[in-house]
Amino acid sequence: MKNSTKPAPNANPVIRLLGLGEAGVKLVETLAMIGPGGIETYSLDTDNRSLARCHQSQAFLLGQAIPCGLGTGGDSALARAAVESDSEQLAGIVRGADLVFIVAGMGGGTGTGAASFLANLAKEAGALVVGVAATPFDCEGIRRCNQASGGVRDLKQVADAVFHFPNQNVVLMEGANVSLHEALDIANRHLCEAVLGVSRMLLDSGMLNVSFGDLQAALRGRHSLGSVVHVDASGDDRAAAAVRKLLTHPAALGGEALQEASTLLVHLSGENITMAEIVAVTDAIGSHVTKANLVVGASEPGSDGAGLQVTVVIAHTAKLAEPGQEQAKVHPDQTGQASGLGFSGSFSVPDTGSYLDLGKGAGGTSRGSFAYTPPAPTADALTPECREDLIRVAAKEETNRKKRQKIVQEMLPLEIVSKGRFEKSEPTIHQGEDLDQPTYIRRGAVLN
Amino acid sequence: MSNSQIIVGLEIGTSKVCVAVGEVSENQVVNIIGLGQAKSRGVRKGEIIDVALAEEDVRNAIVEAEQVADVEIRSVFLGVTGSHIRGFNNTGVHPVVSADREITTSDIQDVIKNAKAINLPTDHSVVHVIRQHFRVDGQDGVLNPEGMLGAKIEVDVHVVSGRYNRLQNPIRLVNGLHLEVDNISSCALASSLAILSPEQKELGTLVIDLGAGVTEYAVYSAGVIKHTGVLAVGGDHVSNDLAYGLKVPLARAEQLKIDHGSAVIDPEAGDREIDLSNDSLIPGRQVNLGHMQKIMSMRLQETFELIARDIGQAGLIEYLRAGVVLCGGGARIPHITRLAREVFNLPVAIGRASTVSGIKNALDEPEFATPVGLIKFGVFQSQANPRRAGFGRAIRRQVAALFGR
Ligand SMILES: Nc1nc2c(ncn2[C@@H]2O[C@H](COP(=O)(O)OP(=O)(O)O)[C@@H](O)[C@H]2O)c(=O)[nH]1
Ligand SMILES: Nc1ncnc2c1ncn2[C@@H]1O[C@H](COP(=O)(O)OP(=O)(O)O)[C@@H](O)[C@H]1O
Ligand SMILES: [Mg+2]
Ligand SMILES: [Mg+2]
Numbered sequence: 001m002k003n004s005t006k007p008a009p010n011a012n013p014v015i016r017l018l019g020l021g022e023a024g025v026k027l028v029e030t031l032a033m034i035g036p037g038g039i040e041t042y043s044l045d046t047d048n049r050s051l052a053r054c055h056q057s058q059a060f061l062l063g064q065a066i067p068c069g070l071g072t073g074g075d076s077a078l079a080r081a082a083v084e085s086d087s088e089q090l091a092g093i094v095r096g097a098d099l100v101f102i103v104a105g106m107g108g109g110t111g112t113g114a115a116s117f118l119a120n121l122a123k124e125a126g127a128l129v130v131g132v133a134a135t136p137f138d139c140e141g142i143r144r145c146n147q148a149s150g151g152v153r154d155l156k157q158v159a160d161a162v163f164h165f166p167n168q169n170v171v172l173m174e175g176a177n178v179s180l181h182e183a184l185d186i187a188n189r190h191l192c193e194a195v196l197g198v199s200r201m202l203l204d205s206g207m208l209n210v211s212f213g214d215l216q217a218a219l220r221g222r223h224s225l226g227s228v229v230h231v232d233a234s235g236d237d238r239a240a241a242a243v244r245k246l247l248t249h250p251a252a253l254g255g256e257a258l259q260e261a262s263t264l265l266v267h268l269s270g271e272n273i274t275m276a277e278i279v280a281v282t283d284a285i286g287s288h289v290t291k292a293n294l295v296v297g298a299s300e301p302g303s304d305g306a307g308l309q310v311t312v313v314i315a316h317t318a319k320l321a322e323p324g325q326e327q328a329k330v331h332p333d334q335t336g337q338a339s340g341l342g343f344s345g346s347f348s349v350p351d352t353g354s355y356l357d358l359g360k361g362a363g364g365t366s367r368g369s370f371a372y373t374p375p376a377p378t379a380d381a382l383t384p385e386c387r388e389d390l391i392r393v394a395a396k397e398e399t400n401r402k403k404r405q406k407i408v409q410e411m412l413p414l415e416i417v418s419k420g421r422f423e424k425s426e427p428t429i430h431q432g433e434d435l436d437q438p439t440y441i442r443r444g445a446v447l448n
Numbered sequence: 449m450s451n452s453q454i455i456v457g458l459e460i461g462t463s464k465v466c467v468a469v470g471e472v473s474e475n476q477v478v479n480i481i482g483l484g485q486a487k488s489r490g491v492r493k494g495e496i497i498d499v500a501l502a503e504e505d506v507r508n509a510i511v512e513a514e515q516v517a518d519v520e521i522r523s524v525f526l527g528v529t530g531s532h533i534r535g536f537n538n539t540g541v542h543p544v545v546s547a548d549r550e551i552t553t554s555d556i557q558d559v560i561k562n563a564k565a566i567n568l569p570t571d572h573s574v575v576h577v578i579r580q581h582f583r584v585d586g587q588d589g590v591l592n593p594e595g596m597l598g599a600k601i602e603v604d605v606h607v608v609s610g611r612y613n614r615l616q617n618p619i620r621l622v623n624g625l626h627l628e629v630d631n632i633s634s635c636a637l638a639s640s641l642a643i644l645s646p647e648q649k650e651l652g653t654l655v656i657d658l659g660a661g662v663t664e665y666a667v668y669s670a671g672v673i674k675h676t677g678v679l680a681v682g683g684d685h686v687s688n689d690l691a692y693g694l695k696v697p698l699a700r701a702e703q704l705k706i707d708h709g710s711a712v713i714d715p716e717a718g719d720r721e722i723d724l725s726n727d728s729l730i731p732g733r734q735v736n737l738g739h740m741q742k743i744m745s746m747r748l749q750e751t752f753e754l755i756a757r758d759i760g761q762a763g764l765i766e767y768l769r770a771g772v773v774l775c776g777g778g779a780r781i782p783h784i785t786r787l788a789r790e791v792f793n794l795p796v797a798i799g800r801a802s803t804v805s806g807i808k809n810a811l812d813e814p815e816f817a818t819p820v821g822l823i824k825f826g827v828f829q830s831q832a833n834p835r836r837a838g839f840g841r842a843i844r845r846q847v848a849a850l851f852g853r
Contacts, residue, residue, distance in 0.1 A: 084569050421688050421698060425492035425661075426531060428680040430754065435681050438689035439747040447693060447739045 012203055013098035013212040016127075017041045017195065019057065020115055021079075022050045023105025023134055031103075031192055032056030036203045042093055044118075046082050046110045047071035060093070062086055062114065072109030074432075076147065079113030087121060094122040098212060099202070100129050101195050102159065107136040107148035116154040123158060128216050131155045131162035132194045132228075134187060138168050142442075143432045150429035152225070157426070160219045161315050163194045163228045165251070172250040193230035197267045197311030204299035208278075210265070214295055218263040219315065226261075226315035227251040234307040238270070239277040242310045243284040251314070258288035263315040268298040270308035281310055453830070456513070457822025458506070458524040459635060460618050462491045462661025462684060463777060465505045466816060467513035469521070470804065470823035476831065478823055480806030482517025483816070484509040493680040494529035494635075494662040496617050503621055510625070523628035525826040526618060527635040527818050528575065529662050532611040535634075535676030537580070538563055540603045551584065551593045555601055563605040573612045575634055580604040580672040589670065606673050608634045633825040635818045636664035636676045639775050641828075642821030643799030644668060651770035654792070655799065656755060657817060658778025660684050665755050669767040677758055679751065683778050686747050693743045694735050696724075704735060711748050711787040713741045745787065748778075752791040771795035779814035 017039050019028025025043040032041040033056050041057035043050075048069035051059040061069055063082025072078045083090060094100055100122040104111030115131060122129045133155060135148040156162045169190075170183040178186070201210040229249045233241035247255050258264065266285060268278060282296055422428075428435040433442065440447070455478075457468045469482035486509040490502030514521055540563025544555055564577050582590040584598040593601055619629050640655040652669035660683040667675040683705075691701035708722055721734040759765055771794040774784060779798050788796040801811040801820040811820070 081569065084571070087570065421684055422492060424497040425495065426680070428493070428531065430679070436685065438692050438743065439750045440689065440693060440743050443746060445742060445746060447736070447742065
């Protein structure tokens with residue numbers, strides 16, 4: 001870190017929050033209002049109209065010369081050029097930060113094109129860089145989805161970690177009848193929680209503090225892609241209810257995501273949290289974990305009633321396949337039911353000295369450096385209630401299966417196949433289309 | 449012999465690292481005297497992703513070339529590629545100031561200087577500025593305006609640029625092996641230098657180098673380069689698509705592609721199956737030949753279509769009177785010329801390094817176009833820049849031995 005701004009040992013880390021593009025600006029505005037104090041917030045966009053709405057954060061117009069406040073019209077190359085031309089001032093914004101969040105909706109122009117450049121500036125300034133990205137609803141079209149997945153990959157290549165929330169998850173959780181407005185609200189809540197969960201861990205003085213050093217050790221240089229699961233529950237059995245919601249959350253993939261994670265940051269927040277509740281939550285998570293480093297923090301909320309809020313940050317570190325290891329590459333079966341993590345080899349995180357380090361003691365077997373065969377969804381590992389919940393979620397889905405099927409079949413496997421050979425290289429995005437993904441799939445050919 | 453010069457071309461490709469050693473006689477005839485090759489393990493999409501592996505592969509290829517050619521290589525002309533490379537045209541304008549309006553050498557230098565003043569993003573740097581044609585008072589196609597009368601002189605140039613850091617990566621790697629880089633050249637330009645005859649450049653030709661990680665192309669017309677481009681899609685994508693679609697490991701897909709691949713769908717293939725029952729990795733499996741051809745042809749067709757679209761947008765299709773020439777490993781795919789002919793609606797041929805002599809291997813195989821072309825690039829450079837001594841600083845071992853090095 002920088003010697004001049006090096007914080008005193010117990011001073012809080014300098015956290016900056018940068019919202020990029022329309023979605024990013026909206027999120028940062030919200031976070032500036034509800035987030036813990038002491039986080040500096042910035043809104044950056046190529047579009048004057050979006051910046052006009054920001055009152056809480058500092059606004060910065062990208063690309064004064066071009067596109068001079070008119071937005072990019074979805075052209076990520078234009079956004080890239082805009083941030084490049086502003087790189088000096090932007091470097092000033094990230095200078096001196098310990099942790100920089102870059103929040104953006106992927107799939108449009110500004111967020112997609114500019115996020116990785118900004119992340120790079122922040123990295124160069126020595127910060128730990130965490131991306132928080134929303135990706136489009138399926139109904140926004142395959143082109144946008146492709147552009148978004150390229151943007152996420154670009155960002156991941158630079159940032160230490162990217163937490164990713166597909167807006168489509170809301171449809172999976174709430175059913176297709178949810179209004180667009182509601183859906184965005186829900187998505188935004190999850191995205192905000194990614195930032196809040198991490199900041200609370202670092203800033204709240206709670207019962208279990210997680211230090212910036214812990215976070216750094218878990219994330220720095222790992223380029224992990226992760227997701228954030230945020231649930232809340234109240235009532236007598238709030239811990240059990242939270243666990244159930246957690247495991248049925250789409251991003252948890254019925255616990256599978258936990259299984260393959262390399263790092264899990266778990267944060268509990270609520271009034272009068274009992275030791276038993278912490279143990280109930282961490283045990284339930286721990287039982288799904290095979291190799292992750294589990295970092296746990298807990299704090300009392302400022303206001304939030306009697307509920308228990310659990311935020312789990314799940315990070316995967318996909319290692320590049322060793323030459324020869326590629327041969328064992330796993331392909332998804334016909335149902336498209338497969339894990340995108342086929343390349344995560346054995347991987348151990350150094351002991352971070354966090355308060356609870358359950359990853360090792362949880363009786364999980366560490367995987368060898370052999371490719372991972374996706375197990376059937378681990379239904380019998382779930383409690384009966386969980387299974388019911390899963391079935392219910394699936395049933396809700398059924399109604400609009402027909403419509404969605406095509407996109408699902410195209411999208412899910414694509415994410416997976418493109419990783420192996422091209423993992424470490426820049427994705428080939430051509431006019432919004434991810435050319436790393438098989439042509440025959442993008443063009444909808446069927447092999448019968 | 450004593451006045452001949454050794455020039456070395458190095459391509460750090462995605463599938464192979466290749467070193468070509470050329471002996472250039474006094475009258476600029478190039479004779480290929482050695483080739484060195486190594487399987488490339490540290491490169492994806494034309495760019496280095498694993499320095500240690502790439503370094504080892506480059507070293508091995510250099511050592512092999514040194515042995516075959518019996519020279520000691522001290523410097524190379526290096527091919528650069530990758531998705532960050534851009535090609536575009538620029539124009540320089542200059543008012544002729546002398547009272548008599550006669551264009552002088554200094555006017556020509558000035559107009560070229562103006563054409564070189566390009567507004568690049570800060571992290572980009574120029575790889576080439578290639579002169580196309582001059583215009584004098586709007587009169588097009590002037591090759592040499594010196595001595596002409598006019599008030600305004602313009603020059604069109606083709607500029608190739610790339611990201612500074614990403615250009616530096618291979619250069620740094622080569623320097624790390626105690627080799628100098630004489631100059632860098634875009635691989636597309638190099639390949640075209642190796643395989644196009646002056647007539648083809650004059651009539652108008654599109655060269656496509658189908659590599660493993662990238663597909664590069666260049667358009668010539670009226671004797672000059674008009675357009676270049678790089679698509680970060682190549683043979684690896686074909687193999688990856690096959691691995692995915694046929695559900696076989698990537699290495700197996702690569703082998704299937706080479707053994708049974710085709711750029712077009714053969715209706716005969718229909719439901720024929722390729723038996724993989726002797727395969728130790730995936731015993732007892734069959735692969736449907738029809739599926740395989742479909743997956744391949746769709747990828748290759750798309751690649752050609754993307755190029756055709758780009759060239760169409762540049763308004764150059766009708767200038768391609770000598771058609772399309774293919775090179776790179778992908779040019780070996782059966783029926784690839786037929787597919788290209790269908791997409792471009794132009795005659796298509798496979799390129800040979802016809803403009804040099806020497807080791808037959810190097811000239812007949814389409815994947816050696818780039819390293820051989822780099823030698824030709826070196827020859828042009830040393831002609832244009834004769835004072836810069838030490839081009840292609842390789843010396844004959846015997847000579848070295850004589851002087852007790
Ligand atoms: N979760 C969430 N996603 C959004 C929101 N607004 C837009 N998005 C998503 O973000 C993507 C990019 O849109 P936008 O941010 O407008 O693009 P940009 O301004 O050009 O970067 C869209 O495709 C949407 O899927 C929002 O308020 N919340
Ligand atoms: N007979 C063949 N059939 C199909 N593809 C081939 C054949 N021979 C070589 N290739 C492909 O050509 C590519 C290598 O071409 P090359 O020009 O050597 O690439 P690079 O310059 O990127 O190293 C590989 O993807 C390889 O699979
Ligand atoms: Mg916008
Ligand atoms: Mg090549």
